[in-house]
Amino acid sequence: xxxDALDTKSPLDIELKDPGLAALLAWLIPGxxxxxQGRTAKAVIYFVSIMGIFWYGVYxxxxxxxxxxxxxxxxxxxxxxxxxxxxxLGAGLPALxxxxxxxxxxxxxxxxxxxxMAPPAMGGHFDQFGEARRDGEQPTVHELHKKLHRYFELGTxxxxxxxxxxxxxxxxxxxxxxxxxxxxxxxxxxTDESQEPSGS
Amino acid sequence: MDNLVLxxxxxxxxxxxxxxxxxxxFVYAATRHELIGEVLSHAFRIGVWIVGFMAAVFVVLQVIAxxx
Numbered sequence: 001x002x003x004d005a006l007d008t009k010s011p012l013d014i015e016l017k018d019p020g021l022a023a024l025l026a027w028l029i030p031g032x033x034x035x036x037q038g039r040t041a042k043a044v045i046y047f048v049s050i051m052g053i054f055w056y057g058v059y060x061x062x063x064x065x066x067x068x069x070x071x072x073x074x075x076x077x078x079x080x081x082x083x084x085x086x087x088x089l090g091a092g093l094p095a096l097x098x099x100x101x102x103x104x105x106x107x108x109x110x111x112x113x114x115x116x117m118a119p120p121a122m123g124g125h126f127d128q129f130g131e132a133r134r135d136g137e138q139p140t141v142h143e144l145h146k147k148l149h150r151y152f153e154l155g156t157x158x159x160x161x162x163x164x165x166x167x168x169x170x171x172x173x174x175x176x177x178x179x180x181x182x183x184x185x186x187x188x189x190x191t192d193e194s195q196e197p198s199g200s
Numbered sequence: 201m202d203n204l205v206l207x208x209x210x211x212x213x214x215x216x217x218x219x220x221x222x223x224x225x226f227v228y229a230a231t232r233h234e235l236i237g238e239v240l241s242h243a244f245r246i247g248v249w250i251v252g253f254m255a256a257v258f259v260v261l262q263v264i265a266x267x268x
Contacts, residue, residue: 014234041236049223056219154216161220165227172231179232 014039019174026173027092030166033173046169054091054162061155066139066147067115071155074102075119080141082119084156090163090170111138120144221250 016022017037026033031047034040061071072095075082088095101111101118111118121138144152172178229242 039234042230042234042239045226045230045239049226053219053223158220161224165223168227168231177230177232177234 014176016174016176023170023174026170027090027166029093030091030162030169033170037173042172046166046172050091050162050166050169051094053158053165054094057155057158057162059155060151060158061148063148066144067118069097069117070115070120070139070144070148071152072098072117072159073119074098077119077122080120080122084160087160087163090166091159092166095159095163105138217254221247225250 015037022033022037024033025036026046029047030050031043031045034043034046058069058072062068072085072088073082074085085095085098088098095117097113098117098119101116104111105119115138118138120141120143122140139147148155225243225247226239228246229239233239233242
C-alpha cells in the first residue's frame with residue numbers, strides 16, 4: 001500500500017488515515033477527503049478549482065428560460081446517449097441529482113426543482129418552429145443547442161473536466177502525492193544498490 | 201492577414217480557457233506535491249507551459265491558414 005510505504009521514508013510524513021474512506025469523501029465532495037486527512041490547504045485548492053469550474057459549467061449550460069444545469073444530465077436513451085455524464089460523475093455529489101431526475105423521468109414523474117439536471121425531452125416535443133412549451137415540459141436537445149449556442153458545449157466541457165480532475169484528487173487522497181512516491185522509490189533503489197556486495 | 205484579424209476578433213472566446221488552465225494547473229500540481237509553495241510554483245510552470253503550447257498551436261494553424 002502506498003500509505004504504508006510513505007510513513008517512514010518519505011521526506012514529509014503524511015497521515016492518510018483511512019485511504020478508502022478518504023477517497024470516498026474526495027469523490028463525494030472534492031477536497032473533503034483531504035480535509036478528513038488534515039491536508040487543509042490541498043482541500044481548499046481542490047474544492048475551489050474543481051467546484052469552481054463545475055458550477056461555472058452548470059451556469060453556462062442553462063438559462064432562466066430553459067432551466068439550470070441542462071448540461072449535466074443522465075440519459076441512455078436511443079438517440080441521446082449522454083457519454084459526457086460518465087466524466088461529470090467524477091465530480092461526485094454535485095452531479096448526482098441528474099441520476100435522481102433521470103429516474104423520475106423514466107418512471108413518468110415530473111422532474112424536481114424546475115428541471116435542474118433533468119434529461120431533455122425526446123422527439124415529438126420540438127419547438128423549433130417557435131411554439132411555446134407547455135408548463136412542466138422539458139426542452140429538447142435541439143432546443144438546448146439552439147438557444148444556448150456554444151455555451152451548451154462549453155458547459156459540458158467545463159463539467160466534464162471538473163469530473164476528470166476530481167479523479168486525480170481522489171487518487172491523491174488515496175495514495176498521497178506522486179512525487180513523494182517517486183522520491184521513496186528512488187531512495188529504495190539507492191539503498192538497494194549500496195547494500196549489494198561490491199566484489200561480485 | 202484577414203485570418204489574423206478574424207482570429208483577434210474572436211479572441212474573447214479565449215477567456216473561457218483561463219478558468220480551465222488555472223484549474224488544471226492547480227489540481228495537477230497539487231497531485232505532485234504536498235507543500236503549498238511547491239504546489240504554487242509547479243502550477244505556475246504548468247500554466248505557462250499550457251499557454252505556450254496553445255500559442256504554438258495557434259501560430260502553426262495561422263501559418264497553415266496563410267499558406268492554404
